[in-house]
Amino acid sequence: MSEEAEVEELEERLDSDDYTLDRKVITGILYAVDTEDREKLVELMEPLHAADIADLLEQINAFDRRRMVLLYDKEFDGEILSELDESIREEVITILNPDVLAEAVRELDSDDVVDLLEDLEDEQQAAILGALEASDRVAVQQALTYPEESAGRLMQREVVAAPEHWNVGQAIDYMREREDLPEQFYHIILVDPRMKPVAHVTLGKVMASPRVTQLADLVEPMFRTFSATEDEGNVAYAFNQYHLISAPVVDDDDRLVGVITIDDAMIVLDEEHDEDILRLAGVSEESSLTDRVIDTTKRRFPWLAVNLVTAILASLVIAQFEATIAQFVALAVLMPIVASMGGNAGTQSLTVAVRSIATKDLTGANVWRVIRRECLVGLVNGVIFAVVMGIVGLIWFGSPGLGYVIAAAMVINLVIAGLAGTVIPVALDRFGIDPALASGAFVTTVTDIVGFFAFLGLAGVILL
Amino acid sequence: MSEEAEVEELEERLDSDDYTLDRKVITGILYAVDTEDREKLVELMEPLHAADIADLLEQINAFDRRRMVLLYDKEFDGEILSELDESIREEVITILNPDVLAEAVRELDSDDVVDLLEDLEDEQQAAILGALEASDRVAVQQALTYPEESAGRLMQREVVAAPEHWNVGQAIDYMREREDLPEQFYHIILVDPRMKPVAHVTLGKVMASPRVTQLADLVEPMFRTFSATEDEGNVAYAFNQYHLISAPVVDDDDRLVGVITIDDAMIVLDEEHDEDILRLAGVSEESSLTDRVIDTTKRRFPWLAVNLVTAILASLVIAQFEATIAQFVALAVLMPIVASMGGNAGTQSLTVAVRSIATKDLTGANVWRVIRRECLVGLVNGVIFAVVMGIVGLIWFGSPGLGYVIAAAMVINLVIAGLAGTVIPVALDRFGIDPALASGAFVTTVTDIVGFFAFLGLAGVILL
Structure with missing residues (x-):
């Protein structure tokens, strides 16, 4: 070729x-x-x-x-x-x-x-x-x-601003004369004599208007400024929520110091999403395919260590019932099913809750309704799987008692999963802890412990 | 007040x-x-x-x-x-x-x-x-x-286009005369006589140039068009990867039919992220806090059903070792720890893999290196936790043999977790199945089965 x-x-x-x-x-x-x-x-x-x-x-x-x-x-x-x-x-x-x-x-x-x-x-x-x-x-x-991950770090300092009393012709002449216009800009920011941004106009409107039109007559209805110290995550949220294209950044005295554009916000939003998704899976901090083995190992270690502690807690619960298990080994065979179903149902609830907290859709106004709904969902699915597992237990081990026990434990654990999966992230968020980072460990600990305790405890009462 | x-x-x-x-x-x-x-x-x-x-x-x-x-x-x-x-x-x-x-x-x-x-x-x-x-x-x-979730559905049909031979003055006059300019637009698209988009110029450059300047002299180096039938996910990816602000959409004959802007792409990117995060947690389809209990239950059910099947598979493995457990109940106490650590390590690997596939960072060129790295990470963490659990097993149950068994099972399961957590999503992706949706079930099945089998099997050999 x-x-x-x-x-x-x-x-x-x-x-x-x-x-x-x-x-x-x-x-x-x-x-x-x-x-x-x-x-x-x-x-x-x-x-x-x-x-x-x-x-x-x-x-x-x-x-x-x-x-x-x-x-x-x-x-x-x-x-x-x-x-x-x-x-x-x-x-x-x-x-x-x-x-x-x-x-x-x-x-x-x-x-x-x-x-x-x-x-x-x-x-x-x-x-x-x-x-x-x-x-x-x-x-x-x-x-x-400016602080790390702040609007001040995200903004570009090259701005296009004009006094609020200018007209279209003046703005165009100014831009034709200026040498160092930014590569990309979408609005002309109108400022007062103290350089405080008061409004902005889109380039499209400016170009489509006669030279004599006052810029002040073309301003956009949606206008928002950000403080330079504002967290970049909040900036990205606002861009997404209000469909902003660009927004001025001001210092402590409300003076224009820079401008943030939607492409910067998109990158931050993308990073935050990645962070959430990785944190939910217990991969902390920034993480990429190109990290070395030793860095990756260090990043994965803390979550596994937390998980080891919670797994040992669950084992301590099982240890309380050693005598019961010794008499009835089928319990050891079936108990992971109850814990696993609870863990999965809990993860479903907590993921929805974590996302809703991140998008500010889960608030004081609807938190009780959401908790009630999650518990009800757990109850309905719990009953369905209880019937299935009751039958499986009966057929597999020929013991109706075992069927009742696993069915009851399943309902209890799935309701608790819905409850814990919502309450724990909400509570962590209230205490200022990132729910994406910490919820998983807490929720699965709860569902493991409740699952083993309900199943083995009921078995101890009913079967022996 | x-x-x-x-x-x-x-x-x-x-x-x-x-x-x-x-x-x-x-x-x-x-x-x-x-x-x-x-x-x-x-x-x-x-x-x-x-x-x-x-x-x-x-x-x-x-x-x-x-x-x-x-x-x-x-x-x-x-x-x-x-x-x-x-x-x-x-x-x-x-x-x-x-x-x-x-x-x-x-x-x-x-x-x-x-x-x-x-x-x-x-x-x-x-x-x-x-x-x-x-x-x-x-x-x-x-x-x-146009097909659902295609560029044709995403685009706005109101476009601002100009013949490629126009100059700045002609473009400004045209825009001043036109009544129905879009609310938001950032580029003037240059088209050839057959309405095929050939380049675009930013409004900023047009405004900053004298009226006699040819538009063709102001064109942007980065220019991309999308077919109207292109998947919106690919469009969002390209906007993010190439920092596009707006891009023309063309029909099958390469004629301009619309334009997609970055704010639309940002919404799609946001939705795709949400979908990924929810799918990883086993919450299928669109899902929101405002859904009714019955809809939510239906959406959560399939994943729980899949999980039930995999949990039963794991139980079947345990059932093979009933005799061993009956002789040594401590095994029942400790076995969930091995499975749980494997499940978590596997989820870490698979989440990183799923994200990397979505951002097209994990490809044929580096897949073997990534798999090797994940296995090595599993090995290193496996050895650390093996030592910890060996000691815990020894102290708790006073049995050095039990310590060796759990340590060995831990190393095996964490290496397998790294392997399965990468290979499974990559393989699913090759077969055209969304790895975010299906990987979790496969990976935890593997780690559960390997965990129980390695732990109980080794115990049968060494302890009895």
Whole structure:
């Protein structure tokens, strides 16, 4: 196949439905790296978006990554750095030729540089800050004075603002004259003489209006500002809830200091979701496929340790009934079923509760109704599975008593699962603890203990 | 407190950090409903965003909801309908006075009407379609011909396009003359004579350039179009991956038919995340706090049924070792610990794998490395917990043999958990099954069975 045809095929693949860099593309690039064919590498990478190149770097192994970064050299741009996972980013920064790194960083917007810097070691931070032009360096250092994960870190400092008494013609002339307009902006922010944002107008409305129209006559009905110290999670929630496109950020004196756009909010929302989903599964902190074994092990360990403690608690409950089990071994066979059903039902309830708390749909106004509903759902499903398991117990072990016991334990545990699955996350949230992080351990502890206790306790009373 | 002061306080509360409608606001509104004080209700609701009113309607009970909707009457606007959860939306549509409903729907953009219609019963659909003006009705009916969850349903049909040879002045004049510009738009799409989109320019660049500048000289480097039949999940992924703000949608002949904006993509991304998180917990289909008990029960049932089957499978494994347990009841006490640790470790691995598949970070290029890493993590954590449990077993039951058995079973089960937690979702994905939906059941079945088998089997060999 000719080279042009290959490149064409590559582009076609990238346009294909699944948006994944497929194996063949990666093979071509790795072959160029193997043969140290710089020209070919640059040609193959050219059609790729920085986000795709970052994905590619994350997916290949460290040896190939090093060779590829060194071969790609001057072509390596700042966007790729921005898109990389934290752990790989640190690695790549140490590989890059300092001149290439400096050039790459200088291309970036200040908010991207901040994002890049905040996760780096001091030494690497200093290297990057040193590479910036003086004005950019001041801007970045100022952004770093805001708390981590705040609106101040998320915002871009380049804003387009106009006095509230301007008309459309003045705004257009101002923009035509200004040299350093941001790459992307969607609103002109109207400010009062003290630089306090009072409203904003969309570019579309400005362009569609005659030059004499007052900007003040075009303002949007929905306008919200954020404090620079506001948590980025709240900012993302507000963007999602109120369908904001961009919003000004103000300092403590209500003066305009920056602007947050929806694409930044989308990234935060995406991260928060990922965090929730991972926390629910007991994978704490940021976690990615590119982490090393030792880091991953450390991140998984705490939750497993918590789980070990709760499992031992459940075992202590079982130990109380050793004599009963010794007389009736079938109990040992069936008891995990009751605990497992309770654990699953509890996880269902708690996941719905955690999501509803995150989206602020579960509040004081409806919490009792939700708890009642979850218990009722547990009751209905409990009765159905009680009948099934009663029959299974009867047929399998030929003991009607065992059937009654497992049926009763099932109903009790599924109702408790609904109750615990809702009350525990709500209570944790009230105490200021992230319910996504801690609910799972508590809920399964409750359902294990209740499950074993109800099943073995009832068996002790009824069967012996 | 005077009424003005109350309203002021209400507004202040809405500006407060947590963005939740607090109890006091809701109480005030419900009091107005109770006293049938329409004026007061309208006054209290006025500062609220449609999304907040929708949340409020979702959080109060059905009786209050009915009275509130009827009292609010003419003020009820289409935005509120758009923001409501599906189940509550159907309820509210039947409550609303038909004239109010018709008026509310007429205010909406065509894509919002489509979104509203697709979940409704035929009868309600007909009522709403009937309320639309003829041109809007045609637009909506045409959108409904695209597959569900496709780009064609997501897009808005109002586009701003210009011939590729136009200059800035022509574009501005065109927009000033056009009456029906979309509420929100961020790019002017350049089309060739056959209406095929070839590039786009941001409004910011257009406004900042002199009238004689050719639009073709201002085009953005990143430009992507979507086919109208493309899955909305892929669209959302591309918006997130490539930081798109808006993108044209084309029909089978590559002609421009609409445009998708980032706020639509953000909603889809949010829904897909919710779906993933709920599916991982075994809550299938759309699910919300406002569903009735019977619907919720039905949605939770299938997963619990699957879990019952897998739990019974695990019990069958235990049943093979009844004789061993009868001789050594401590085994019954300790066996749930091994299974539970395996289940949790497996869930950790599978959650990371499912997320990585969703974000297309886990691919053919790195799957073997990831599997190796997960197994190694399982091995390291397995050894640590093996030591801990060996000691616990020894101290608790005074049996070194029991200590060895539980330690060995722990290592085996945690390695298998890492393996199964990665291989199962990857395999499901290859077979076209959503890994978020089905992995959990498979993985915990594997860890339960391996856990019980390894622990009880080793015990049978070593202890007896």
